[in-house]
Amino acid sequence: MIESLLVANRGEIARRIIRTARDLGIRTIAVYSEADAELPFVREADEAVCVGPASPAHSYRNTEAILDAAKQTGAQAIHPGYGFLSENADFARTVVEHGLIWVGPGPDAINAMGDKINARNLMAAAGVPVAPGTADPAATVEDALAAAQEIGFPVMVKAAAGGGGMGMAVAEDAAQLNEQYEKVRGFAERMFGDGSVLIERYYPRVRHVEVQILGLADGTVIALGERECSVQRRNQKLVEESPSPALTPEQRERLLAAAVRAGEAVGYRNAGTVECLFDPATGDFFFLEMNTRLQVEHPVTEAVFGIDLVEAQLRVAAGLPVQFDPAALTSRGHAIELRVNAEDPKRFLPGPGAIKTWVEPTGEGVRVDSGYAEGNVVTPNYDSLMAKVIVYGADRAEAIIKAKEAVAAFELVGPKNNLPFFAELMDNAEFISGDYDTAIVSRMR
Known part of the structure; x- marks a missing residue:
């Protein structure tokens, strides 16, 4: 197993990766910007190195500073999280050239899927439906x-x-x-x-459904179910759930098989996501893009499959087998994730500020992955995501009830936030029915 890991990211995903790494006995190194010096992920790592000022270009995207931090701390591997440098093939290649382990797919796979036109053509050649x-x-x-x-x-x-x-x-x-x-x-x-x-x-009424894939160290590519991601504003996700309430068993089987073909077409290793558009009127689906990294919404897959995807990433990167039997994995129950953002709940415009009160919901089947704590400041320098509330229930109806209760229990004062929107959504008849599409937020507004 990897012995020391530099996490080239910030906020909730940095904390998420650090948590699993520490459970595995891996020494963790955080890199942070001057603006993030007081955030929880910095103190939770075994070591932390400041890599520059607030601007991402001079800190979290500063490849030279991050590689210097890895050398300075003796890091053996780098996990990029999502965003920033996670899908930068040149950075991945440079990490490997420096003799470090890259916790992600190879640079060639990142390159192949990074250009949407090239990706479309590759998928079509592999027999994956494209629009x-x-x-x-x-x-x-x-x-x-x-x-x-x-x-x-x-x-x-x-x-x-x-x-x-x-x-x-x-x-x-x-x-x-x-x-x-x-x-x-x-x-x-x-x-x-x-x-x-x-x-x-362009399909006016469509659903956004994606498949979690994992390329194992032995070359096998497996599909770990699908996630429904149709609650969006400005083409960006707010809510994800697994399994999708839209798919029949036959549609699910076709979708997962296509996602595996997509991964095999580029020799995929590590965690990735095949995103598709699903037309509920015809039952057809089309390849949208492949995200060659860990997704923000990976916890809903973890909840229904009972696995740790970050641990799986680390094991694959180290050339080790995963700790579960891929052939025996089955999805159980239902999970929903809510992205708690520092934005107003009507127009979804950013609303950064100091956090005066921060009390996370707790209880059976409730998980919160957060990047902030009381007293921290949400700055305008980065994405507005503050936390993710993940709930798990025996079925979708129970998961919705738990989500509603968790939203009501989350005490957050300071930055503007979208918790009121989630309270409204959990009472929305269209969402509750499961028969919704990517325009649901615009219809609510």
Whole structure:
């Protein structure tokens, strides 16, 4: 097993990784920015190194500072968490070249799936269903218009190098496509350094369903069930649950098999997620993207399968077998995750600030992965996620009741937060029925 681990991330995911590593007897090293010096993950690690000022570019994305911290502390491995450098193939390659263990898929797999157009083409070749769209970047707005005429409006305009719901816009007609193409391309150039644009069929009523895959050290790729992620604002997830209430057993079997093929097509190792769009009207699903890292919502999979995905990541990275029998794993019960963000519950605009009161809910079947504590300050420098509330019940109805109780019990004063939205959602008839889609939040607002 790995003996020392540097966690190249912050907040709740850094604490999450540190917790498992410590349980395994692994020495942990945190890296932190000047803005995060007082956060819990810094003091919970065995060692901590400041890697720069608040700006992510000068701290959490500062590859030189992070590698220096690894050398300084004698770290044997680096876990990137999610976001920041987690899907940076160049960084992964540099980590390996420095003789360190990278806790994630290989650089080639990250590269292959990092470009949405390349990923689409790879998946299509592997027999994974993809939505109608361009096989090559739309180099000009004229190319985009020609593709849209062939695909049929409405279309989704997407940054080929994007991820996490960023760099996407819907065009209902040619006039909107003219406008959105330039916006998406400009955004992609600024954010990702790559202005390549993909045009894809847009489905107005669709569900977002993803599959957790795990590439084992022996080369086997397994699927650990699916997660429903259709409660979203601005194409970014707020609530996830497992299993999806939308799928029949036959649809689930097809989806999981396709996800395994996706992983096998790129020789996938470690944890990853195959994201798909599911059309409830036809029962068809389409590949959306592959996230070559641990997902924010991984705890719902852990809850229904009774496993620790971070431990599995560490074991695979060390070349060891996992501690469970993949052939005997079964999903039991139902789990729901709520992302508690520092944002107002109506317009979902960021609302950072000092935390005056922070009392987490407790009880059987309730888990909270948090990045903050009372007295900390949520700054505007990073993502607004403060904590994740994960509940588990024998069935979906029980999980919803537990989620409602946990939201009511969470005492949070200071930053604006979306707990009132979750209270509303848990009473929403459409959500309770399980028959909802990615537009549910807009209908509530």
